Amino acid sequence: MTLGRTSMPDHAESRRPIACAADNRPSAATGGRGGATFSRRLVVAGLLAVAMAGCKILPIASEDEAAQQRFNGVDYVNKLWDTDVIPVVRDKAFPIETVLAAIEGGLDKAGSEFGHRPAEEGSPWSFVVKGTAVIKEKNTTSRAGTVLIDVMTPKGAVPVTIQIGPVIKGNSLRDAMPFINFQNFTNQLEFAEVGRAFNGRVVSELKTAVDALAPGQTIAYSGTFSLNSATDKILLTPVLIGPAGGGA
Structure with missing residues (x-):
């Protein structure tokens, strides 16, 4: 088996x-x-x-330290206001009648003689001017408050709108300062922040003065405006303003 x-x-x-x-x-x-x-x-x-x-261990910066390293437009403007801005507006402003008459003869020619450009060719011309006028209207229904005046030139009366805030449009004050150029800043954000800081300083400085303005009042003013073309409307940002004879 x-x-x-x-x-x-x-x-x-x-x-x-x-x-x-x-x-x-x-x-x-x-x-x-x-x-x-x-x-x-x-x-x-x-x-x-x-x-x-081969590595080097670095400490992480605290939020406070990082904040200190960031650009601060308000601090920048505050440092310049009394020592640089006010002297330019008070002592180097041109009569507005002279500037407007020059603009009627050509913006670029007037700009090269009386104005300033903080950036490249082709950007708006900005001017520092002064004058006296009678207030025609005061408008405060909008937050972008204004007073309206007329400025006489050889070609007739030119309407000028003076901003009284609390909203200030444009960056003419920043752009009219001869010591400020775009190349001085790291980027466009810093440049824009400085513009906002200038406008904010104007509002805080002039609140009491603009509250007292009234139609029919004769005022003295010094301020700035910017133009892209000779036909643009004049929107003036005041730095000094008050009753005529009051030191504006």
Whole structure:
């Protein structure tokens, strides 16, 4: 009777050595996967140690320190106001009649003689002017409050709108200052911030004076305006304003 393999194991199979768990552990020497992984980890750890040795750990700046490093337009304007801005507006303003008459003869010619450009050619011309006039109207229904006057030139009366806020439009005060140029600032954001700061300073400085203005009153004023073309309406930002003879 012939016995099946299930009842009588083959002698070759019966002589196969029994492997233990320790025999199945791979090693780096034999090229096992576990050994290769272990070796790679050692290499990575070594590289990280070398990289970290060449690094300099810097502290993270606090929010207060970061704020101090940011540009502050209000501080910039406050530092310039009394020492630079007021002297220009008070002592170097041209009579508005003279400037408007020159503009009627050509904006670029008038600008090169009486005005200032803080940026490249083609940007608006800005002027620092002074004058006296009778207030025709005072408008405060809008937050962009105004008073209206007329300025006489050889070609007739030119209407001029003087801004009294609290909203001041444009950047003529910034742009008319001869010591300010766009190249002085890191970017457009800083330049715009300075413009807003100038307008804000005007509002705070002149609040009491503009509250007292009334139609029919004769005023003296010094301020700035900007023009893209000779036909633009005159929108003047005052720096000094008050009753005529009051030192504006």
